[in-house]
Amino acid sequence: MGKVLVIQGAGMNMRGKAQLETFGPMTLGEMNEQIVGYAEELGMDVEMFHSNIEGEVINALYAAHDDDYEAGIINPAGYTTTTGPIKAAIAQVKFPMIEVHASNPTARGTVSQIQPVCKGSVYGFGIYGYKLALEAIKQMA
Numbered sequence: 001m002g003k004v005l006v007i008q009g010a011g012m013n014m015r016g017k018a019q020l021e022t023f024g025p026m027t028l029g030e031m032n033e034q035i036v037g038y039a040e041e042l043g044m045d046v047e048m049f050h051s052n053i054e055g056e057v058i059n060a061l062y063a064a065h066d067d068d069y070e071a072g073i074i075n076p077a078g079y080t081t082t083t084g085p086i087k088a089a090i091a092q093v094k095f096p097m098i099e100v101h102a103s104n105p106t107a108r109g110t111v112s113q114i115q116p117v118c119k120g121s122v123y124g125f126g127i128y129g130y131k132l133a134l135e136a137i138k139q140m141a
Helices: 028-041 054-066 085-092 128-140
Strands: 003-010 045-050 071-077 097-101 120-123
Touching (some): 028 128, 071 085, 071 128
Parallel strands (some): 003 071, 071 097
């Protein structure tokens, strides 16, 4: 199985530090460790990427495209409602993307602008949502 890019979007560095009532106490580092563990259990190789800068996310997507990544997972976080270039970049890459949110943004009235260009989405299952996304990717391979 090829490599999977996992993008943690804007504000994810604040997980475990702010809005604990919505997102819980797990930090981004703890989340990433858990995701890498899930990938190892499934025999998958993941690259973790986080940025609060939209252009860096776009560059990571295009680099993964050029490096023949098999799939991607994005928790857009602060980019969920963006209508700009991240959405266009996801539509352009040759691999499927799955949108993941540990919480359920729809329950809070947020409509994802990223979801329409993704293969699928997983909302509301906490950190386990990433495992579900990885399992879906493995099934697509």
